[in-house]
Amino acid sequence: MKYWIALICSSAMLITACNKKDIKDDTTDEAVKARATVNGYYASEWEKVPSWQHTDSANFRLFYTERSTPELTSDVIANGVVMTYSKITTTDPDYMMFSKPIMLPFYFLPAGEKPINSFYWYDMSNPGITKVSYRILNYKEDNPPMPGDISLPDFQFRYFIISKAYLDSKAVDANTVRHHYTYQQLLNLLGLHG
Numbered sequence: 744m745k746y747w748i749a750l751i752c753s754s755a756m757l758i759t760a761c762n763k764k765d766i767k768d769d770t771t772d773e774a775v776k777a778r779a780t781v782n783g784y785y786a787s788e789w790e791k792v793p794s795w796q797h798t799d800s801a802n803f804r805l806f807y808t809e810r811s812t813p814e815l816t817s818d819v820i821a822n823g824v825v826m827t828y829s830k831i832t833t834t835d836p837d838y839m840m841f842s843k844p845i846m847l848p849f850y851f852l853p854a855g856e857k858p859i860n861s862f863y864w865y866d867m868s869n870p871g872i873t874k875v876s877y878r879i880l881n882y883k884e885d886n887p888p889m890p891g892d893i894s895l896p897d898f899q900f901r902y903f904i905i906s907k908a909y910l911d912s913k914a915v916d917a918n919t920v921r922h923h924y925t926y927q928q929l930l931n932l933l934g935l936h937g
Contacts (some may be wrong), residue, residue, distance in 0.1 A: 782909065783905070783906040783908050783909030783912070784903070784904060784905040784906065784909050784933055785812075785814040785902070785903070785904040785905075786901070786902070786903050786904075786933055786935055787900075787901055787902040787903075788901065789830070789899040789900070789901050790810075790899060790900050790901070790902075791896060791897070791898070791899050791900075792808045792875075792895070792896060792898070792900070793896050794896070795807065795808055795877075795895045795896075796808065796809075797885070799883070802880055802881050803861065803878050803879065803880055803881075803882075804878075804879055804882045804883060804884075804887070805876050805877070805878050806876065806877045806878075806879075806887060806895055807874055807875065807876040807877070808874070808875050809872050809873070809874045810872070810873045810874075810875070810902070811871065811872065812871060812872060812873045812902065812904065813871055814904045815868055815869075815870060815871055815872070815873060815904055816870055817870050818906070818907070819904055819905070819906055819907075820868050820869075820870065822906075822907040822917065823904065823905050823906045823907045823909075823910065823917055824903065824904070824905040824910065824917050824920045824921050825868045825873075825902075825903070825904050825905075826846055826847075826902075826903045826920075826921065826929070827846070827847045827866040827873065827875060827900055827901070827902050827903075828844040828845065828846050828847070828900065828901045828903070828926060829841075829844070829845055829847060829849075829864060829875075829898055829899065829900050829901075830842060830843060830844050830845065830898075830899050831893060831897050831898050831899065832897070833891050833893055834891065835890055835891030835893075837853035837890065838851075838853060838890060838891060838893070840853075840854060843926075844901065844926040846926070847864050847865055847866045847875065848863065848864060848865035848866070849863075849864050850862055850863055850864070851863075851864060851877075851889070859880075861878050861879055861880040862877075862878075862879060863877070863878040863879075864876070864877050864878075865878070873902055875900060877895065903929060903933075905917075905920065905932075905933070913932060915932065920932065
């Protein structure tokens, strides 16, 4: 009889501890971040920034956004890999190359055009914060001019943070990943899709 009571109690605890909601909650952002920390890397999904801040610097207007990124530590910045990719959906044939993920920094110009007026995208990493900026020369308005009815909120960004320990486990160094890997190679290294 004690055997049956123990079995019933164990089964009841198991059933109440594991329900559909618990399984669904495993895919929340917190669960993804926890797995990423254990795995030694963090990869965001594609994100848009609806509103941008701006400041003036010399003859440039800098449009920027700051993203809280707790996974970004001093150690990762110094010894790991921190990369930001951008893409945008456009029908303008001169800018189709930006429809595919492109790593920051880059100039937002058609191939072969010289960056006379800058149009420069770049990112900066500080512990806990990723800052993405767009720089344009001699411009003082709130919204920068862009071709093909594109605006800053149309750009999408994806952030990758990879620890040195993860790189070591894959027998690859940070400079190789940072300077020689394509977007697809980076996804393959992390075991991600799309």
